[in-house]
Amino acid sequence: MAEKRKYKKRYCKYCEAKVDFMDYKDAGALRFSLSERYKIMPRRLTGNCKRHQDMISIVIKRARAAALVPYTVTRKQVVVAPFENLK
Amino acid sequence: MRNYENLVIVKPTLTAEEIQASVKAIEEVITSNGGEIIATSPMGMRKLAYPIEKNERGFYHVIYSSIAPSAITEIERRFRINEELLRFVTIKYDTNREIAAFNGMVEKAKKAAEAPAKVETPAVEEAPTEVQTEAPAVETAAPAATEAAAE
16 A cells, blocks of 8 residues: 655754854755755655754755855756756 | 955956056055955856856955944945946954854965965975965966956
């Protein structure tokens, strides 16, 4: 009856690392909670806890306003390696 | 007075000198409105995640400062008028946790600002060893801007 989970339910990575504050300027660190089309990944897939999901969603939205992370990605751009402008 | 961080993206079409001049003008806007600049960190020219006003690149500059909350609206109004700015982001650091993070970032920015200065001032013999060990990623971006300004 119950459908098998596609993704394993995981612990919160940020709790593990004891993250208290996230910096929106560090775009590489936000990659974990973004899909390949730069959508914010839902909590059920990443395993983030509520507190850290709230933090990351705010930080990602700030980074989008600062043009560090794209809002949307078209089909063509998906092929290009993400964050190629970062070293 | 409250701690704020202003991220500013300057137009890439300007020359290096003009960029430095406009950055200075931006800092002056903050100081003239009663703000106190604690630290600055130029992130340098980098590719934008999406084009803004048909520009693919932009010069990022971050200013950490303590400003009276009432002055923010005026500062943002002045930023909006400035045509050399592509984008600005103002962020408030209010809670204890945020302030701790803010102080950490300020120290990092100050260290990054000092590192290239160290290389320039003392004898050339000391420079190579220090650069390799102490200053990793920020080194590449910061001197490029300062050298360009010097030229």
